[in-house]
Amino acid sequence: MSKSISIFDTTLRDGTQGEGISLSADDKLKIAKKLDDLGVHYIEGGIPGSNNKDIEFFKRVKELHLHAKITAFGSTRRKNSITEHDENLQRMIDAGVPAATLVGKSWDFHVHTALQTTLEENLAMIGESIAYLKRKGLEVIFDAEHFFDGYKNNPEYAAAVLGAAREAGADWLVMCDTNGGTLPNEIQEIVSGIALQLPGAPLGIHTHNDCELAVANTLSAVSAGARQVQGTINGYGERCGNANLCSIIPTLQIKMGYHCIPGDSLPQLTNTAHYISEVANVNLPVNQPYVGNAAFAHKGGIHVSAILRDSRTYEHIAPELVGNKQRVLVSELAGQSNVLSKAQDMGLNLDPSSEQARKVIDKIKDLEHQGYQFEGADASLELLLREATGEMNELFTFESFKMLVEKTAGSPVVSEAFVKLRVGGDNLYTAAEGNGPVNALDNALRKALLTYFPQLKDMHLSDYKVRVLDEKDQTAAKVRVLIESKDYSDTWSTVGVSSNVIEASWEALVDSMRYALLGQISLENDTEASRGPRGLVNH
Numbered sequence: 001m002s003k004s005i006s007i008f009d010t011t012l013r014d015g016t017q018g019e020g021i022s023l024s025a026d027d028k029l030k031i032a033k034k035l036d037d038l039g040v041h042y043i044e045g046g047i048p049g050s051n052n053k054d055i056e057f058f059k060r061v062k063e064l065h066l067h068a069k070i071t072a073f074g075s076t077r078r079k080n081s082i083t084e085h086d087e088n089l090q091r092m093i094d095a096g097v098p099a100a101t102l103v104g105k106s107w108d109f110h111v112h113t114a115l116q117t118t119l120e121e122n123l124a125m126i127g128e129s130i131a132y133l134k135r136k137g138l139e140v141i142f143d144a145e146h147f148f149d150g151y152k153n154n155p156e157y158a159a160a161v162l163g164a165a166r167e168a169g170a171d172w173l174v175m176c177d178t179n180g181g182t183l184p185n186e187i188q189e190i191v192s193g194i195a196l197q198l199p200g201a202p203l204g205i206h207t208h209n210d211c212e213l214a215v216a217n218t219l220s221a222v223s224a225g226a227r228q229v230q231g232t233i234n235g236y237g238e239r240c241g242n243a244n245l246c247s248i249i250p251t252l253q254i255k256m257g258y259h260c261i262p263g264d265s266l267p268q269l270t271n272t273a274h275y276i277s278e279v280a281n282v283n284l285p286v287n288q289p290y291v292g293n294a295a296f297a298h299k300g301g302i303h304v305s306a307i308l309r310d311s312r313t314y315e316h317i318a319p320e321l322v323g324n325k326q327r328v329l330v331s332e333l334a335g336q337s338n339v340l341s342k343a344q345d346m347g348l349n350l351d352p353s354s355e356q357a358r359k360v361i362d363k364i365k366d367l368e369h370q371g372y373q374f375e376g377a378d379a380s381l382e383l384l385l386r387e388a389t390g391e392m393n394e395l396f397t398f399e400s401f402k403m404l405v406e407k408t409a410g411s412p413v414v415s416e417a418f419v420k421l422r423v424g425g426d427n428l429y430t431a432a433e434g435n436g437p438v439n440a441l442d443n444a445l446r447k448a449l450l451t452y453f454p455q456l457k458d459m460h461l462s463d464y465k466v467r468v469l470d471e472k473d474q475t476a477a478k479v480r481v482l483i484e485s486k487d488y489s490d491t492w493s494t495v496g497v498s499s500n501v502i503e504a505s506w507e508a509l510v511d512s513m514r515y516a517l518l519g520q521i522s523l524e525n526d527t528e529a530s531r532g533p534r535g536l537v538n539h
Contacts, residue, residue, distance in 0.1 A: 005252055005260045006172075006228040008042040008141070008204070009035050009245060011276065012057075013073050015236035016046075020282060025056040027279050029064065032057075035233070036066040038272050039261035040245075042141070044071045044101055049091035058095045071099040071141065076129040079117040083132045092133065099139040102129055102170075106161040107150030119157060123164045130168035141228070142170040143206060148182040151190050159197055172204045172228050177217060180210025180240060184220040191224035204228030207243045209235060214243035219251060222258065229260075233276045234284060246273045246291045250322050270323035290322045297327040348389050360388040370497060371469045371478050377495035379485075379515040380508075386518075395517055396449060397422040398510060403437055403502060417444040423452050438464065438505045445513065459487040459516050461509075466501060483508040485516065492516075 012028050015021065023031070028045065035043050045061060046054035061070055072095040077086040092100045104126040105111050111122045126142070133140050142165040144150075144158070151158040162173045175191065182190075187205075195203060205221035205228070207214040218229055229252075235244030246269060252258040253266060273291040277284040286294040296319040298307055306313035311326060319325050343349075364374065364384070374381040386392040402418040414433065417440035421428045430448040434440030442461060450456055463484035468477050481496045481504040492515050496507030 003258050004227070005222065005258045006042070006204070007040040007245065007249065007260050008044065008071075008174075008228055008230040009040045009068075009232065010044040010073075010206075010230055010242065011035070011232040011236055013044045013046045014238070014242050015232035015280075017238040018236045018241060021236055021280050023053070023280065025053045025060065028053070028057045029060060030279055031233075031276055032061060032066065032068075032070070033064055034272055034275055036064070036068045037265070038268055039265040040068055042071050042099060043068045044073055045097070046072075047074060047091075048072045048095035049087075058097065062096065069099045069139070070097045071101050072097050073101045073103070076102060076104045076125040077132075079115060079121055079125060083128045086129070089129060089132060093136050093138070097138075099141060099171075100133050101141045101143055102126075102133065103143040103145050104129070104161065104165070105146070105150075106144040106158045106176075107146040108154045108157050110146055110150070123160065126161060127164045127168040130165055130170050134169040139171045140169065141172040141174060141204070143174045143176050143230075145176050146178045147175040148177045148186065148190055149179060152186070155193075159194065162194065162198060162201070166198060166201055172202050173198070174204035174206050174228060174230060175221070175226070176206040177208055177214075178206075180208030180214065182207075182213075182217060183211070184213060184216045187217045187220040188224050191221045191226055195225035202227060204230060205243075206230040208237065209240040209242065209244075212240070214241070215247045215251070218243045218248050219256070222252060222256070234273055234282070234288065236280065236282070244288075247289045250290050250317070254317055254321060266321060267323040291324060293327070295319070296324055343385055343389070348385055348391060356388060360385060363388070371480050372495055372497050373480060373482075374495065377482060377493045377508075379492035380494045380511050382518075383511055383514055394514075395423065395453070401441065401444070401506060403440070405437060415440040417441045419444040419448055421445075421448050423449070437502050438509070441502075441506055442509055445509065449513065453517055456513060456516060459485055459512075461512070462486045462491070464505075466504075469497070479504050481505045481508045483512050485512040487516070 012023065012031060016023055032043050032045070043066070045057050048058055049055060058070075058072065072092045074088045074092045077083045077089060083089065105115060105122055108119055111117060111119055115122060130140050130142060144161055144165070147158055165173055175194070177187070191203065191205070195201070203226045205218050205226040207217040214231070214235070218231065222229065229243070229245075229248055231243035231245040231248055232241070233245055235241040249260045250266065250269060253260045270291040273288070274284055284292060286292050289295055296315055298314060303314045307315065307326070311318065315326070368374070383392065399420040399422060401420065404416040405413060407413045415435070415437045416431060416433050417437070418429070418431045419441070428448045430444050432440055432443035432447050434443050446456060461483055465482045467480045469480055478497060478499050479501050481501065482493055483505070484491060484493045486492075492512070494508045494511035494515065496504035496511070498504040498507065
């Protein structure tokens with residue numbers, strides 16, 4: 001039995017049916033290129049002619065000269081019609097792609113209720129449509145919609161649907177758990193039975209995640225004989241989503257011994273998942289298996305102590321295999337091992353037996369008790385550790401700020417910030433407007449510092465989050481502000497806590513700029529020859 005698995009990605013078609021996901025033609029082309037770089041075998045681009053975005057995609061994707069087969073999606077001919085006159089089939093042919101995914105009914109209930117036709121006519125619709133596309137030179141992937149529900153209701157008819165598709169020349173027979181309600185043991189039993197009834201048939205699996213079993217069901221189908229896997233990156237899709245290829249591919253390849261994508265492409269998986277989430281403008285869950293930021297993150301002190309000896313104690317694979325990395329979190333649960341590990345990563349010399357180490361651990365726990373959260377703000381943590389070890393060179397001193405927020409009838413709100421700082425021997429007082437208080441503070445602080453530290457022009461705020469910590473205190477509650485900043489090569493997060501959201505924002509904002517200036521020795525010594533990894537002078 002072959003140990004190779006064909007990966008069929010439907011992020012650009014089925015994935016876009018997920019709530020909150022909308023991709024432009026440019027977005028779809030970017031994602032297609034990324035999927036091709038990863039090494040998937042099929043990329044389902046959409047439904048030709050259904051909308052202007054898909055029309056543009058199928059026209060422009062040819063210019064990318066991808067290795068993956070671009071696939072057009074469509075349904076069988078209409079009931080009681082002539083195949084050659086079917087507009088849907090003709091659009092699939094006119095798309096100029098090498099492969100087509102043809103969906104047809106395999107549940108007798110759907111044939112009678114949705115199509116309102118006979119079981120015999122449905123078989124004719126499937127067979128004639130596949131044969132027509134094959135005569136036009138296309139590879140045909142037949143998706144048997146609602147296959148498992150159909151099989152449980154009428155196994156003879158569901159099997160007959162696959163038989164008709166095979167006889168007509170379909171290159172793949174894909175069994176779909178369209179409603180996502182089938183269990184892994186049912187998948188295993190049904191796919192095994194079909195493999196016996198249709199020996200040698202090229203079987204595939206397409207599952208949905210309504211019971212959070214899409215990945216498990218896919219693996220069960222592969223174990224039972226399926227050799228094509230359909231799914232989406234990050235599990236995007238209608239309702240609860242499709243099978244998540246970011247979990248399926250490494251599980252099949254690393255744990256089950258199947259070949260899915262080139263071995264040197266597997267370390268691109270994490271980057272691919274994050275890239276596509278950015279293009280789709282959907283946050284990637286931090287705890288997503290394999291590719292999430294927390295997939296190999298360790299918080300408990302006992303765990304960290306163990307992984308420092310051997311990472312296999314609390315990691316099921318080496319994170320580097322999928323392009324991820326191990327992270328040690330520091331919080332109120334942190335033991336000495338957590339802090340020492342973070343200090344080591346930063347190149348800081350922190351003696352585990354020293355009073356200095358004990359004090360910084362106690363300070364972190366006290367700050368966490370106040371509402372700070374360093375596991376999501378690594379930059380603020382690094383500043384704290386550098387201060388504790390005496391390796392922090394403060395380049396500017398904050399003295400005060402004032403805010404003016406004015407709203408007049410018929411006009412938008414105007415925010416203006418006044419900031420007083422000291423840099424070296426200079427006292428600075430600047431003012432700036434913004435589209436909100438935080439933006440005004442950012443503009444004023446940046447305006448004051450840019451003359452002395454021009455590299456700050458390359459950084460900007462990329463995310464801003466506020467969380468209320470004590471809801472029972474209502475408007476007097478403490479808030480935690482997390483700010484994410486980035487430049488051309490790096491991203492970092494900082495935290496601030498206060499009962500005043502502006503003060504919390506200011507604290508996180510100042511830390512973001514302090515972190516950007518890490519390593520700056522003096523205003524005179526910032527030379528190109530000594531620039532560090534973020535273009536800043538190493539301390």
